[in-house]
Amino acid sequence: MVPHAGRRPLPRTEVKLGVFSPKLSTKRMAHLSQMLLTLTKGGIPILRAFTLLQEEAHGRPYRKLLPPIIDALQRGETLSNALRTQSRYLPDLFVEMMIAGDIAGKQEAVLEELARHYAQVLEIQRLYLRGALYAILVLITAFIIIPYVRGLLFTKHSVEWYSLLFLWGLVRQHGPMFSVIWVLARLGLLRRITDPIFSRMWVIAKFWRRFALARFCRCMAIMLDAGLGLRQAIERSAAVTTHPQLKRALRKAVPLVQQGVPLDEALNATGILPEMVSNMVHTGEATGRAEEMFHKCAEYLYAEAIYPVQAIGIGLEAYLILMLFCLWVLSMILGVAVRALVEMLSAIWPF
Numbered sequence: 056m057v058p059h060a061g062r063r064p065l066p067r068t069e070v071k072l073g074v075f076s077p078k079l080s081t082k083r084m085a086h087l088s089q090m091l092l093t094l095t096k097g098g099i100p101i102l103r104a105f106t107l108l109q110e111e112a113h114g115r116p117y118r119k120l121l122p123p124i125i126d127a128l129q130r131g132e133t134l135s136n137a138l139r140t141q142s143r144y145l146p147d148l149f150v151e152m153m154i155a156g157d158i159a160g161k162q163e164a165v166l167e168e169l170a171r172h173y174a175q176v177l178e179i180q181r182l183y184l185r186g187a188l189y190a191i192l193v194l195i196t197a198f199i200i201i202p203y204v205r206g207l208l209f210t211k212h213s214v215e216w217y218s219l220l221f222l223w224g225l226v227r228q229h230g231p232m233f234s235v236i237w238v239l240a241r242l243g244l245l246r247r248i249t250d251p252i253f254s255r256m257w258v259i260a261k262f263w264r265r266f267a268l269a270r271f272c273r274c275m276a277i278m279l280d281a282g283l284g285l286r287q288a289i290e291r292s293a294a295v296t297t298h299p300q301l302k303r304a305l306r307k308a309v310p311l312v313q314q315g316v317p318l319d320e321a322l323n324a325t326g327i328l329p330e331m332v333s334n335m336v337h338t339g340e341a342t343g344r345a346e347e348m349f350h351k352c353a354e355y356l357y358a359e360a361i362y363p364v365q366a367i368g369i370g371l372e373a374y375l376i377l378m379l380f381c382l383w384v385l386s387m388i389l390g391v392a393v394r395a396l397v398e399m400l401s402a403i404w405p406f
Contacts, residue, residue: 078143078144078145078146079120079144079145079146081173081176081177081180082177083117084146084149084169084173085170085173085174085176085177087108087117088149088166088169088170088172088173089170089174090104090108091104091105091108091166092163092166092167092169092170094107094108095162095163095166096163101128101134101157101162102125102128102129105121105124105125105128106125108121109121109122109125120141120144120145123137123140123141124137124138124140124141127140133157134153134154134157135154135157138150138153138154146295147294147295147297148169148172148270148274148295149169151274151278151291151292151294151295152165152168152169152274152277152295153165153166153169155274155277155278155280155281155283155291156277156281158281158282158283159280159281159282161277161280161281164277164280165277168273168276168277168350172270172273175357175361178361179262179266179360179361182361190378194380194383198383199225202221203218203221206221227390227394228386228387228390228391229383229386229387229390230390231386231389231390231393232382232385232386232389232390233386235389246297251299261360262360262361263298263360264298264301265356265357265359265360266356266357266360267296267297267298267301268296268301268327268328268329268332268352268356269352269353269354269356269357269360270292270295270296270297270353271292271293271295271296271301271305272292272332272349272350272352272353272356273349273350273353274291274292274295275288275289275292275349276345276346276347276349276350276353278291278292279345279346279349280346285312285318286309286312286313289305289306289308289309289312290306290309292305293305293306301327304325304326304327305322305325305327307324307325308321308322308324308325311324317340318336318340318345319333319336319337319340322336329356329359331355332352332355332356335348335351335352335355336348336349336352
């Protein structure tokens with residue numbers, strides 16, 4: 056464990072890590088978790104592990120992200136304080152589980168869980184990406200390539216000039232939509248809009264719910280293993296689910312646990328646990344192996360989450376085409392509205 060010192064607030068360093076989000080990507084988190092796991096398995100302390108990662112870092116995000124964490128640890132700050140200085144850029148799951156591992160002195164076990172988790176997330180993202188790639192190609196062909204070629208056949212302009220005009224038309228038509236998305240994402244507001252929508256969408260909703268529960272169970276296992284009380288374990292684990300409905304429902308178990316209700320009954324009262332998971336939690340609590348059972352629940356829920364994505368195949372592609380088409384139409388409508396507004400303002404206040 057990292058030595059504790061005065062818990063003074065640490066300065067935040069601004070790190071520009073992504074185009075649409077300040078958080079590290081899943082791919083980078085998988086790499087970071089795996090590298091930290093490899094180093095700590097070799098008996099290297101966490102401070103030295105972060106230092107070695109900084110020295111070997113080839114990407115700009117690591118070079119910007121790691122120095123404030125290393126500086127905080129060198130000043131004797133706790134790992135909790137050090138990670139929270141960069142919590143804007145690190146996922147909540149990583150921060151909370153690393154803190155729990157530091158408290159329990161089980162950083163290696165936590166890093167194994169995190170490496171497994173991010174590898175699973177990457178696998179699911181690739182499944183969706185394969186379906187989305189076909190959908191994107193279909194829409195690009197239908198709404199960009201075909202109109203471009205058709206216009207090119209009848210234009211009186213040169214190819215270069217026509218291409219510039221066509222590109223400018225796309226920017227005017229869809230630029231406002233993507234500008235709004237970019238601004239909302241950078242401000243951290245996009246997830247507040249998209250999460251409630253995705254949590255109710257077919258295919259995505261079922262997968263997301265199961266995967267969010269898997270995150271909850273995985274975090275619960277680490278929190279209980281770290282010796283945290285049930286209230287803290289449930290609250291922290293619910294916070295990392297990233298599913299708004301599940302987060303609210305799971306927190307309802309906290310007052311029940313504080314009243315002395317057994318953990319399995321408190322979680323069952325939320326009405327969100329599948330029967331298999333409920334039985335496994337009950338068995339784990341009855342046998343004193345709750346941490347182990349939560350680990351097994353996480354693996355079961357992950358398998359349940361990924362199966363629909365693998366099974367529906369073509370149906371997923373058709374669904375994504377429909378979603379992207381709706382987004383394209385919405386972008387066109389917004390573009391027309393913005394141009395109309397600009398023309399109206401120009402008429403009122405001529406430049």
